[in-house]
Amino acid sequence: MKKLLITVLCMALIFVLGACSQATEKETTKSEGNKGSETTEKKVPRVAFVYIGVPTDGGWTKTHDEGRELVDKTFGIKSTTVESVPEGPDAERVIEELAQDHDIIFTTSFGYMDPTISVAKKHPDVLFMHATGYKTAENVGTYQTKGYESGYLSGLAAGAITKNKKIGYVGAFPIPEVIYTINAFTLAAQSVNPDTKVNVVWSNTWFDPTAERQAAISLLDKGVDVLANYQDSPAGIQAAAKRGVWGMGNDADMSEYAPETYITNPVIHWGPYYVEVVQSWIDGTWKSESYLGGIKEGMADIAPFGKNVPKKVQDLVNEKKQEMADGKFEVFKGPIYDNKGKLRVAEGETMSVEDILAMDWLVKGVNGTIPK
Amino acid sequence: MDMVQLILAAAISGGTSLLFAVLGGILNEKAGVINLGTEGIMLIGAVISAIFYLQTENLFVTFLVMLVASGLLGLLHAFLCITIRANQIVSGLAVTLFGTGLSAYLGKSVAGVPIPVSIPKIELSLLDSIPFLSIFSELDIFIWMSIALSIILYLYMYKTSWGLHLKAVGDNPSTSDAMGISVTAFRYFHVVVGAMLMGVAGFYLIMVYSPNWIEGMTSGRGWIAIALIIFARWNPIYALFGAYFFGGLDSLGFRMQIYNFDIPSYFLKMIPYLATILVLMFSGWKNRHKPSIEPKSLGNPYFREQRF
Numbered sequence: 001m002k003k004l005l006i007t008v009l010c011m012a013l014i015f016v017l018g019a020c021s022q023a024t025e026k027e028t029t030k031s032e033g034n035k036g037s038e039t040t041e042k043k044v045p046r047v048a049f050v051y052i053g054v055p056t057d058g059g060w061t062k063t064h065d066e067g068r069e070l071v072d073k074t075f076g077i078k079s080t081t082v083e084s085v086p087e088g089p090d091a092e093r094v095i096e097e098l099a100q101d102h103d104i105i106f107t108t109s110f111g112y113m114d115p116t117i118s119v120a121k122k123h124p125d126v127l128f129m130h131a132t133g134y135k136t137a138e139n140v141g142t143y144q145t146k147g148y149e150s151g152y153l154s155g156l157a158a159g160a161i162t163k164n165k166k167i168g169y170v171g172a173f174p175i176p177e178v179i180y181t182i183n184a185f186t187l188a189a190q191s192v193n194p195d196t197k198v199n200v201v202w203s204n205t206w207f208d209p210t211a212e213r214q215a216a217i218s219l220l221d222k223g224v225d226v227l228a229n230y231q232d233s234p235a236g237i238q239a240a241a242k243r244g245v246w247g248m249g250n251d252a253d254m255s256e257y258a259p260e261t262y263i264t265n266p267v268i269h270w271g272p273y274y275v276e277v278v279q280s281w282i283d284g285t286w287k288s289e290s291y292l293g294g295i296k297e298g299m300a301d302i303a304p305f306g307k308n309v310p311k312k313v314q315d316l317v318n319e320k321k322q323e324m325a326d327g328k329f330e331v332f333k334g335p336i337y338d339n340k341g342k343l344r345v346a347e348g349e350t351m352s353v354e355d356i357l358a359m360d361w362l363v364k365g366v367n368g369t370i371p372k
Numbered sequence: 373m374d375m376v377q378l379i380l381a382a383a384i385s386g387g388t389s390l391l392f393a394v395l396g397g398i399l400n401e402k403a404g405v406i407n408l409g410t411e412g413i414m415l416i417g418a419v420i421s422a423i424f425y426l427q428t429e430n431l432f433v434t435f436l437v438m439l440v441a442s443g444l445l446g447l448l449h450a451f452l453c454i455t456i457r458a459n460q461i462v463s464g465l466a467v468t469l470f471g472t473g474l475s476a477y478l479g480k481s482v483a484g485v486p487i488p489v490s491i492p493k494i495e496l497s498l499l500d501s502i503p504f505l506s507i508f509s510e511l512d513i514f515i516w517m518s519i520a521l522s523i524i525l526y527l528y529m530y531k532t533s534w535g536l537h538l539k540a541v542g543d544n545p546s547t548s549d550a551m552g553i554s555v556t557a558f559r560y561f562h563v564v565v566g567a568m569l570m571g572v573a574g575f576y577l578i579m580v581y582s583p584n585w586i587e588g589m590t591s592g593r594g595w596i597a598i599a600l601i602i603f604a605r606w607n608p609i610y611a612l613f614g615a616y617f618f619g620g621l622d623s624l625g626f627r628m629q630i631y632n633f634d635i636p637s638y639f640l641k642m643i644p645y646l647a648t649i650l651v652l653m654f655s656g657w658k659n660r661h662k663p664s665i666e667p668k669s670l671g672n673p674y675f676r677e678q679r680f
Contacts, residue, residue: 054476054587056483084587201626204638208591209582211622214386218626221378234486235582257486257584368629371636 043282047071048080048102050094052109055083057207059232059251064108064131067270074275087111092119099123104281106274107131116140127281131270132177134357136288143273146294148356149324150266151181152188152331153295153302153317154248157263158226159189160313161246165196168219170203170212172230174370176359181266183363184331185228190365192316199224200368209235220245228265237262253303262306264317272298292353295324332356337364379620379627381507384515387619389414389576391518393597394604394611395525396569401601402529403562404542404669405453408464409445410570411594412471417442417574419475422482422585425489431579438575439568445471446567447560454559457673468594476587487583514576518612521569525608538562542667545674555674573597599648605655605665618644 047068055065061083068079080102085094091107092115098105099119104127107116113133120128120140128140136142158167167189171178182200189196199222203215208231216227216236220243228248229236234257237247241258248265255262273293280286293299302321305314323329334345338361345351362368393410400407420441425434445467452463491512499509529535538558540548545555577593578585596618603618604611625640659665 054480054483056480057586058484058584062484199630201629203626204641205591207586209586209589210386210389210577210591210593213582214382214622215626217382218623218630221382221627222630233582233586234484234584238486238583369632369634371634 044077045075045104045278045281046080046102047075047077047278048082048098048105050085050091050098050105050107050109050112051081051083052087052111053084053207053232055081057232058234058254059207059249061108062252063268064106064270067274068106070271071274071278075278085112088115091115095119095128096122099126103127104129104278127277127286129277134290136290138288141277141286141288141291143270143291143293144357145268145300146292147177147266147300148180148184148331149294150268150300150302151184153321153324154228154263154265155185155188156192156317156320157302157305157309157313158185158228158246158248159192159196160316161263161309162189162193162196162226164223164225165193166222166224167196167198168216168222168224168227169198169200169368170215170219170227170229170231170236171200171368172202172206173204174202176357178230179362179370180332180356180359181230182366183359186363186365187331187336196365198366198368200362200366202368202371203231205231207232209233212236213239216240226263234258255303255306259306260308263309264302264305267301267303269299269301295321296327338362339364339366339368375627377504377507379623380616382623383616383620384507384511385581385619386622387615387617388515388518389573389581390593390597390600390619391522391573391612391615392576393570393573393594394600394615395518395521395608396566396573397597397601398525398604398606398608398611399562399566399569401670402538402542402606402667403559403566404545404667404672404674405450405559405563406460406464406671407446407449407467407563407566407570408461408598409449409467409471409567410573410597411590411592412468412475413442413445413567413570414471414574414577414590414594415475415588416445416471417571418578418589419479419482419574419585420571421575421578422485422487423478425487425579426482426485429488431489431491434579435575438571442571442574443564443568446564446570449567450560450563453673454556454563457675460671460673472588479585479587482585483587484584487578487585489579489583491580512580514572514580518576522608522612529608539667543669545669545672546676546678549674549676559674570594570597596644599645602666603644603648603651605651606667617647 049068051061053061055061072079082094085091091112095115096119106129108131110132113130113135116128116130117135120137124139130142132144133142169182171182186198199219201215201219203212205211212231212233213235216239226246227240230250232251234249234254237249237254237258240247241261246261246263247258248263250265252267330350332351334349335347336345338344417438421434421438424437449463449467452458453460493510493512494516496509499505537553541555541558549555600614600618604614621640621643628635
């Protein structure tokens with residue numbers, strides 16, 4: 001009996017230790033926000049962020065955390081962050097808890113959509129902002145970047161750099177967000193280097209370095225001389241660098257993983273928009289919307305060029321970027337054929353944003369399929 | 373190099389970390405202790421390697437520290453399962469949960485930091501001219517180490533008297549005890565060494581395969597290694613081929629996509645487990661009249677005073 005007791009206690013200890021080290025909630029603000037509103041006239045917002053990963057993931061969550069930093073600095077507050085919240089029932093519990101004592105809650109992953117909507121119903125006085133979703137409500141707004149614009153600029157650089165006209169692209173999941181980025185990337189590469197082929201492999205992961213490395217290697221073995229990746233891990237870039245092949249990542253500047261062979265890649269600046277949202281809450285002017293920010297708005301951007309990218313290529317890309325910033329350039333302008341030869345966008349037409357956000361076909365020149 | 377060679381090369385580099393983990397698992401199970409802590413120990417091995425290599429830039433020191441860290445986790449598992457006779461499944465799961473959490477916590481400071489490591493390679497230019505063997509001409513030192521280890525463990529388990537003792541301890545501890553073999557010492561030793569090998573699996577993953585720490589970077593490979601133990605029928609040589617087979621599946625899936633074979637990737641991800649079930653069924657059917665091959669007292673704590 002005593003042994004059993006010892007065993008049970010030991011197990012309990014281990015579980016508790018494990019749980020402690022896994023504990024991810026950083027309850028930092030709360031009182032600060034309250035104090036502020038009591039002592040001064042100024043309305044100090046209590047802001048919270050829900051993250052799918054950790055701020056050190058070098059990708060998606062890092063970009064949001066940089067936005068959080070800007071908010072904190074601008075308004076002199078300390079936002080609450082909750083890391084590594086799994087999508088599903090856990091998310092709803094976390095958001096519900098945050099809604100008790102916060103004014104603005106940013107939920108930063110697609111899978112938080114339904115939990116956000118359902119919690120928002122119960123807390124009409126709290127403002128919810130959900131990234132990349134498509135459901136809005138009175139007090140729920142959504143926001144997303146025009147990934148195809150930064151994808152186009154990356155493709156331009158890739159197309160200008162490739163010599164054998166074979167580019168590899170490790171896609172994450174075959175969903176519109178990834179598909180339109182790859183399509184824009186391909187159109188851009190072909191615009192500078194006709195007949196360029198973009199070979200696509202789906203890793204079906206957002207974050208699995210070993211699988212992504214295998215995917216990258218299978219493309220490298222096929223002889224691509226530029227390799228782009230849509231995942232947050234730098235595994236693909238690292239594998240490319242090992243063979244002296246140009247590499248591009250996603251979401252954040254990844255030059256440190258392959259200093260010699262890094263080109264650039266799409267990055268996202270959420271910060272200015274976050275500040276805007278918080279400011280409009282303070283001013284009382286916030287209204288629910290589905291915000292889409294591109295190059296012009298400064299939300300979509302590309303990372304600084306790697307040190308070995310030729311000046312000519314940089315100039316080409318920067319020129320196009322300026323055009324986009326001036327609102328003079330549309331990425332999906334006809335004629336565009338899909339890779340089965342069907343005309344998708346007629347000559348002289350431009351795709352509507354709704355159509356772009358629901359894209360489920362690959363453009364001509366993409367060597368790959370969308371699994372059913 | 374042609375397609376087959378390329379896939380083989382990818383399979384070897386993808387399978388090596390699995391191989392270390394499965395060899396560790398075999399040592400555990402041969403001694404009669406199930407260790408489901410593989411995933412957690414691999415993660416600890418990886419994160420400790422990252423932290424120490426970034427501090428010291430010394431591969432050898434990093435390797436030693438990693439061995440100690442993963443050995444300590446093995447010691448914990450051994451203490452729970454052998455000395456206090458806890459349920460091995462529960463203890464193993466606890467080690468995995470503990471290792472996952474602890475590695476995430478320890479790794480905060482090094483997350484995403486690239487590890488500037490170059491692993492020495494063994495160049496056998498002799499093989500370059502031989503058509504098929506040329507893929508073996510430039511493998512890193514750990515791949516050779518893992519291959520050598522499989523062979524050594526095979527010889528140890530099947531050709532030495534110590535190996536016989538190990539089998540006895542795993543099959544029938546009370547008889548081995550009566551023969552004068554210290555069951556406790558044997559189990560402790562093999563659980564700790566096995567855990568060290570699982571640590572090496574994590575070490576290989578982070579130092580060679582994907583050189584920067586990322587939370588949860590094993591993404592389930594520890595569990596595949598556990599399936600692989602059964603797939604390999606507790607035989608280190610079978611484990612060698614099994615690891616390359618499982619390691620090659622990832623790569624195979626992507627190559628099929630390139631050449632437009634429409635096989636759902638979820639199906640490919642299922643194959644390791646499906647293959648394990650098939651091997652279980654097949655060998656179970658083939659050996660239905662013979663005694664089972666698995667260590668007979670696997671999962672049972674040994675208790676000297678217990679009567680049967």
